[in-house]
Amino acid sequence: MSKSVIRRALQGFQAYTPGEQPPDGEGWVKLNTNESPLPPSPRVIEAIKAAATDSLRLYPSPTAQPAREAIARRFELEPSQVIAGNGGDELIEMCFRAFAGAGDTVAYPTPTYPLLEPLCRMHEAEPSTHPTELPWELPPSLGPDPAPLKFIVNPNSPTGALFPMPDVESVVAVSSGVVAIDEAYVDFAPQSCLPLLEHHENVVLLRTFSKSYGLAGLRIGFALGPRDVIEALSSVKDSYNVDRLAIAAAVAAIEDEDHHRELVEEVIKNRGELARALAEMEFDLVPSATNFIFAKPPKAAAAVVAGLRERKILVRHYDREPIAGWVRITVGTREQHETLIAALKEIL
Numbered sequence: 001m002s003k004s005v006i007r008r009a010l011q012g013f014q015a016y017t018p019g020e021q022p023p024d025g026e027g028w029v030k031l032n033t034n035e036s037p038l039p040p041s042p043r044v045i046e047a048i049k050a051a052a053t054d055s056l057r058l059y060p061s062p063t064a065q066p067a068r069e070a071i072a073r074r075f076e077l078e079p080s081q082v083i084a085g086n087g088g089d090e091l092i093e094m095c096f097r098a099f100a101g102a103g104d105t106v107a108y109p110t111p112t113y114p115l116l117e118p119l120c121r122m123h124e125a126e127p128s129t130h131p132t133e134l135p136w137e138l139p140p141s142l143g144p145d146p147a148p149l150k151f152i153v154n155p156n157s158p159t160g161a162l163f164p165m166p167d168v169e170s171v172v173a174v175s176s177g178v179v180a181i182d183e184a185y186v187d188f189a190p191q192s193c194l195p196l197l198e199h200h201e202n203v204v205l206l207r208t209f210s211k212s213y214g215l216a217g218l219r220i221g222f223a224l225g226p227r228d229v230i231e232a233l234s235s236v237k238d239s240y241n242v243d244r245l246a247i248a249a250a251v252a253a254i255e256d257e258d259h260h261r262e263l264v265e266e267v268i269k270n271r272g273e274l275a276r277a278l279a280e281m282e283f284d285l286v287p288s289a290t291n292f293i294f295a296k297p298p299k300a301a302a303a304v305v306a307g308l309r310e311r312k313i314l315v316r317h318y319d320r321e322p323i324a325g326w327v328r329i330t331v332g333t334r335e336q337h338e339t340l341i342a343a344l345k346e347i348l
């Protein structure tokens with residue numbers, strides 16, 4: 001990127017690099033971006049087809065109202081406590097717009113979702129990072145941090161570990177600013193922080209349809225929170241941030257609870273099988289509450305990742321400390337796991 005055109009605050013800026021997305025149909029085993037190994041509900045596909053009509057000439061509902069209402073019904077909240085976004089990522093960005101600007105600090109435990117760092121840069125906010133000692137323990141310094149915005153990715157990525165709800169609540173209770181709990185992976189975990197909404201006015205939960213609903217290709221997520229927090233997010237959002245097809249899909253997806261449950265159960269079962277296979281090959285593992293496994297191979301991670309890539313298998317490797325020796329492997333189908341394990345046996 002040319003230094004001469006980008007604004008001064010972004011010179012030398014390291015953009016977030018999304019996981020590799022090779023063209024469809026080239027036979028890659030994609031275990032690098034935590035997509036669902038199973039397809040979305042057939043009712044979602046029908047809803048998208050039904051929405052693909054002449055009405056696409058009209059803008060969508062600016063508040064994604066049908067989706068908002070369906071999500072509110074599902075979580076027994078008011079629609080005023082729900083906002084939809086163009087993926088969880090847009091909701092994260094909206095938190096910056098609403099709660100932390102130039103000169104503010106934004107606090108979060110590390111390691112975590114690497115998108116937060118470039119977003120701080122873009123908003124000229126200062127990251128206030130709190131390294132975790134153990135992946136499932138929140139750093140004690142996070143609560144007292146006076147940042148007006150904190151993020152807790154729970155369960156966390158890339159570690160896959162779940163911070164216990166009482167620990168998260170302790171941070172929320174002593175924080176003067178807003179605490180955004182990114183629950184992108186929570187459907188694969190034993191517990192959500194949803195009950196915190198009953199007692200706290202400074203918390204917002206961020207969710208996505210990308211993982212447990214099999215809809216990463218559509219770009220839709222939502223946030224749940226107190227009315228004031230949702231209103232603040234709403235006031236900074238783009239006018240028509242969720243398109244008609246995504247709204248129709250979100251309604252169908254949230255209403256097909258059976259399909260959602262089956263997808264989650266299958267991923268959890270496959271996760272157990274994959275974890276056992278990796279442990280047998282002497283990988284170190286963090287217990288996962290997500291649809292991926294964070295694992296340290298018994299050989300240099302970079303070499304393992306390169307060996308897998310040669311065999312058209314993609315996993316995620318963040319080549320930086322303190323997680324340089326680790327890889328993040330999305331839970332796939334049984335068939336994908338067989339391919340992965342055979343390849344790992346060759347490489348190791």
Ligand SMILES: Cc1ncc(COP(=O)(O)O)c(C=O)c1O
Nearest residue numbers: 087088089113157184208210221
């Ligand atoms: C921790 C975390 N939060 C949020 C997201 C956002 O997902 P999306 O924008 O697809 O909804 C992701 C995606 O990988 C993630 O890992």
